[in-house]
Amino acid sequence: MAVELVRGQNLPLPGTRLRVAVRAAEPVVVAAVLADATGRARGTDRVAHPGAPALPGVAVPAGAAARHEVAVDLEALPPGTERLAVVLVLPGGRFGAAEAPYASVEDAEGGTVAGFALSGLGEETAVVAVELYRRQGVWKVRAVGQGYAGGFGELLADQGLAPAPQVLRAVADAGRAVGGPVAGAAAAGAAGEHGAVGGAAEALATGSPADESPATGAPAAGPDPGRPTEERLYRQVWGMFEDLARAVAAYRSAVDFAESRMERELERVLDDPAARIGTAAAAAREAARTRCAELVERARAVLDRDVLQLAEEADEVEPALPAALARWDSPAWSAFRAPAEAPRALRLGDLTVPEAPGLRIPMLVGLPLERGLWVDSGRGEEGAGDLAPEEADALALAVAVALVVRLTAAHPAGGPALEVVDPAGTAMPALAPLLAAGVLREPPAPGAAGVSETLERLVRRVDLVQMAVRGGAVDALPPGLDPAGLLLLVHDFPHGFDDRSITRLRYLADEGPAAGVHLLMVADREEAAGHGPLLDPLWRSLLRLTPVPEAHLADPWVGHAWTFHPLLPESGSTVLDRAARASAEARRASGR
Structure with a gap:
């Protein structure tokens, strides 16, 4: 039976030959980005798009349409590929003005494994719909729904790619074939003096829809008859660990970008001898510092939101953990009985990061050691x-x-x-x-x-x-x-x-x-x-x-x-x- 995913939820895949089907109220362009385990693409040759629709292991449609199928063979992907992001680009509009697109993953026989409605989008013109990724040797699908108001170029920058005019032009041409340019200034999203990583950081820091957190990256704690409870909780804890790592990485990147931009603005003031002194120079310096503080504040707000979501999830997960994964004050230990089966993992302690010292993620180690x-x-x-x-x-x-x-x-x-x-x-x-x-x-x-x-x-x-x-x-x-x-x-x-x-x-x-x-x-x-x-x-x-x-x-x-x-x-x-x-x-x- 198909599972309806919510943003951030994941699910193991039943095989390696799959189709990702897309339904939208308006014609969309579909692309696929292949990345390594860190989520970074290593070149535009790892992007399947209308101008180059076929890569080893994945093929996307060559034009815009309201219905698409992306063929995937996970075993045939290029070496080093650990993640495959399926991307939607909307020509001539924004996703918030139309009915939410829907993405589903189908197995080799055509049976639907999971579906995801990309709701909650607004000004975004490009969105990562779902991500197929490998963790500990197991391929999974994650519902992402992360949108970019800056368009496909901004999305590529977030994947670690420098401006790629030929890719952006191919996507734009596919959009024009249905009557309009690809909205959101796709090329502009890849431009800018700060480059690819800085562009992603700026999108986060400015509070654009690119801030949308991938939530927990793990299945919810509710009933799941298809998977043993302990295994599901084990995967959920690891998902929380990964999501906090990535949320903090995004925050630090945003802070670095804000500070580097401030330094460049201050350097420009100093480079002009006529502008080094006087009230205008003082005002320019103060404005640069103010913009930096605002960017950092917005990035911190995004991180705080993500940490709060993870803290709420941790509060739900902790009481459900079996003894091997539970704290010593847990009911699992107060009414302890020897289990009938060996545990999947053991909790060694807890982990925190400086940006969120109050959020503790269980540190698990697989068994046998x-x-x-x-x-x-x-x-x-x-x-x-x-x-x-x-x-x-x-x-x-x-x-x-x-x-x-x-x-x-x-x-x-x-x-x-x-x-x-x-x-x-x-x-x-x-x-x-x-x-x-x-x-x-x-x-x-x-x-x-x-x-x-x-x-x-x-x-x-x-x-x-x-x-x-x-x-x-x-x-x-x-x-x-x-x-x-x-x-x-x-x-x-x-x-x-x-x-x-x-x-x-x-x-x-x-x-x-x-x-x-x-x-x-x-x-x-x-x-x-x-x-x-x-x-x-x-x-x-x-x-x-x-x-x-x-x-x-x-x-x-x-x-x-x-x-x-x-x-x-x-x-x-x-x-x-x-x-x-x-x-x-x-x-x-x-x-x-």
Whole structure:
């Protein structure tokens, strides 16, 4: 059954051979823009338009009409293409003066997968109707509906393309074939001394219809019988993360443009000796500063609007999250029971950006873990610098214990078994609840000998699993080898580690995840500095987390520095003890 999308909503596609059908009250010109994962097109040869209607993997109509079909073969798109935007341009008018266009995506058999009414448009003469994009190997369709009053040229600028007269002329010619020029000064949208990126930034800063946010970029939290709830929520959280990244990127770009334009205007005043002094010069400088402030203010208003929408969505999503993705004060943990199936992902903490410090986006990591985790007990450059070394270590260990409970309890039958390397025994007070509940079955072996014995045994385990997998003899693995995997918590590294133990630890970090052995380290990198570059590959292989808020994580889209906030229960809460007991009881009930 077809799904009616709202602006910002997305949906996985059933295949790679598709048609995008367009219905409009008046003839429109259709184009397609191919872009990379960041949303930037890499040249006008990545634009299918009436003058060049066919590109590898996509074909658009060569003229204007009220009905169109765009043929798409996602597997045939040029290398590096991660996004395909279907664009509508209206000749001789504006979209707000006519009935809203309608775009639908059809599968290879002609069945309608999703539809989207492009409502709410006003002065826009060009609009991105829908976007087909790939995320984590899955192709999806997103309802966009982002319009541009400056026309097709402004839209291309927003896609990262410099002025392209031949493209604009081909679109304009197609529009004239139905009785009028392409409205909105298509060519003017690509002109201007600030170039393509500046044009997009100016459109945002001035509050034009190009401001229309793509909303959440994720499915709504309502019922969706076609997709499991946890999977849908997981996708929605990731969509919120991406949308906040892009909203902040647009705001920063608008601010940069406003400030650079002000600098150019001030330079022009200074370049004219006759205008450097006097009331006219002072007025010109003040006018330049005022225009800059107005642009920044408008851009901030757009960002605030987008942040508010995401905050409202976060308020709706948070109470619905299952335990593995929920905060510790969530009802999912207060009435916790071991799940019947392994979770899709795990929440490690929260993320914020400086422009929206009050909006926290859950930081999720897919399961099973593909790389180890490292809770940095060093005092670092931010908040932990105010802590004494022993305080920083205690806080890092508390974060690690909370992650252990979350990881084991969120899995069926108690999740992976837990082993600990703690040569000096300093972690035992924090580990006592895990030992009492039975999540940790026995205290770690002490001293360097205990470190060596534990790591040697786990290396043998990884080797056995690798040989069994390569030889197709997984059923022949020893009966004592827990099929649910194992989590190794390493505390106080590198104390008690000789060179051989360090080599084994590096081996487990590299080869362990594929064999079901996962690493969680609590360590201060500075304390291991004496080993020099030998440990650099180890630190790079681990995902660094901090016990205090710190801006050290970058997103894969625009490279923002995100501030990581660890998740810890409120003081006095018993949620960790209760979750640990439930996890251990599930393990005992399963006979493991």
